[in-house]
Amino acid sequence: MCHSTTLTVLLLGFLLQTSWVTSISMPSSNCYAFNNSSRIVDFSGWSGYPFEYDEKQGSDLVIRFCKDVESRSQTGYVDFGRFDKFNYFVAGSDKSDFVQEFYNGDLMGCEQSYDKMGRTAQVNIICGSCPNGQCKGHPGCICHVAYESNCRVLIELAISCDEPGPKIFTGSTVGFHPRSWELVYNGMTQFGFDKPHRDFSFQTAQTQVVLFTSAVASLSSLVQKPILKVHPNKGLGVKLSGIRC
Template sequence: MRSTRNPSEEYSFYWLFLTSATAVLLQALGVASIAIPSSNCYALDNSSHIYDFSGWIGNPFEYDGKDSDLVVRFCKDVESRSQTGYVDFGRFDKSNFFVAGSGHVNFVQDFYNGDLINCEHSYDKMGRTAQVNIICGSCPNGKCKGGLGCICNVTYESACRVLVELAIPCEKQGLRVFEGFTVGFHPRSWEIVYNGMTQLGFEKSHHEFSFGTEPSHVAFYMTAIASLSNLVQKPTVKVFPEHGLEVRLSGSGANGSPPTTLSPTMLMVDWRCEKAQDTPYEVEITIPVESYAPIQFTLTKMCEHRQNEGGDATRGWAVFGVISCVFIVSSILFCCGGFVYKTRVKNLRGLDALPGMTFLSACLETVSGGGHGYSRPEDLNNSFVNQASWERPPASAQGTSRTSERTYGSI
C-alpha cells in the first residue's frame, strides 16, 4: 500500500523537526552559569539580571557648576573641585556594591567616608557622602545623548551630602541570578557559591584549589530562600577527560530536595581514580534552577595513582587479618602455657596423665575451660568426681580450713 503523504508535507515535517532539534541544542549549548565578576563594580537590577561595569572603573564624569566642578570617577570616588582645591565627597562602598533603583533610576551607588571638616557628625559620623543615581540611556531633560554619558544634575542636600544624576549607556543585560543561593563546605558557609554566583577558584579549573588523590568523597551543603527553594532541580555532573575518574552524586541534594536556610541539603560527591595522570581532572557540577541561570561550579581532582575499588574494605580486611593472626598466636601460647601448667599440677599431685591424651586434646580442654568440649565418658566422670571432692570437703577438713584460713569475701 503506497503512502498518501505529500512529499512536500513530509519534507516540511522533517525540516520542522530538524529546526526544533537545532534550536533546543543551541539553547542547551548557550546555557551558562554566572561567575562572580572580576571586580565589585557590578549590579543586579529589579529582575535579578546582572550588569557588569568592571570596564567602567575610574572613568571620570565632570559637571560644570557655578561654585565648583563636580567629578564622579565611576566606582572610585566623588569630589568637588574649585580654585581653592577639592573636597572629597566619599569613596565607592565596595561592601554594598550597587543596588537597584526605582522609577527612571536604574541603579544607585553610595560613596562614604569623605572629608570630615565641618562634617564630623553628618550621616552617621561618616563625613561627607554622595549618592549617584545611574540612568541607563540619556538624561530626562534630553541632555547628554550618546557617547559615554554625562552628569545630568547635581543637588546638594547639605554641605556634607550631594546627590548626582548620571546617565550612561549601560552594559548588556546579563543572565538572571538566583539570589540567596549558597554552596559551601559547611551548612553555614559559602566558599563555592554565594548569592547565586560561583566564587573565585571554582568558576573553572584551578590547580591551587584542587583536591588530593586520597579523599574518596567530599560533601557540600546548599541553602536557598525558602519561598524559592522548590525551583532547585537535580544536579548533573560532567568529567573531563570523560574516562579515568569515576564520579557519583548522592545525598539529599542529589535527589532534588528543596534546600532552605534552616534545613540545608547535602550533596555528596564520591569519586575514585581509575587512571593516574599528571594533569588534574575537571568535575563540572550543574544545578538547574527553574526560570534562572543554572548554578555551576568546577572541582579539580588530582589522581597521582590508581585507587582500587573498595580500597577501604580491603584495608578493613587487612586489619581484621592482623587481629586474627594475633589472636591465633595468643591462643597457641595460652594452650602451651595451660598444658605445661596442667602437667606440672598433675605431677605434683601424683596423678598419672590421662590415657590417650595428646597435646592437641589438652589444648582444646584448656581453651574450652575444662569439660565444655567433647570428652570421653571417663574424663567427664573424673572431672565430676574431682569437682565434687573440691567443692564438698569432709566436715572435719572444712572446719579446720575455716579456723586456719580466711579467703577474700569470707565471714
C-alpha cells in the same frame, strides 16, 4: 579514592518556575549590579571613568565611576565618599535604573553625618539620556547635582549601559566542606572555581567531602534535591542540576 587533586565544577543549575537559571563566573571587578529582573549588568569597563560637572566658575564636581566623588576647586577638593564594594550598587526605581552609594568622605564639619561616615554621595544612574536631553549616547554625562546638606550630595548620571547578562539566582550558595569558602556565592561561581585550578584542589588523601547548598528563604522552596554525580577516574568531578519545580 580520588587519583587527582583537581576539583572541577562543571555546572550548577536550578530550574525556577519556567526559566533556567545558571551560575555564572564572577565579574572582573566589584563594579556590577543586578537590575530589577535579577539580571547582572557588568560595569567593569566603566570603573574609574571620570564624569565632570561644572557647578560654578572655578569649581566642579567629578565622579570617578565605582571609585569616588569629589568637589574640586582652586583651593583643593572635598571628598564626598568612595565607592563601597559591599552591596551599595543596586537597582533603582522611578526614572533611575541603578543607584551607587559613596561613603566615608571628608569629616570636617560632618563628623556626625550619616552614622559618622562623614560626607557621602548618592549617584542615580540613568541608562540612556538625561531627562532634559543635555547629553545622549556614549559616554554620557552628569545631568543634575543637588546638595541635601554640606555633607550629602545627590547626583543624576546618564550613561549608555550594556545589555543585561544572564538571570542570577541571588541568595544561592553551593560549597564543599572541608573548604573555607563557597564555590558559588549569591548565584555566581567564585574566582578559581570556574575552571580546574590547583590552588583550589583537595589533597589526594581527602576521601570524603560534604556538599552543602542554601538559598534565601523567599526562594528556598523552589530548590529541590540536586542530582550529584561523582566521576573519580579524573578526580572529583561534580555536576549539579535542579529538578523541575
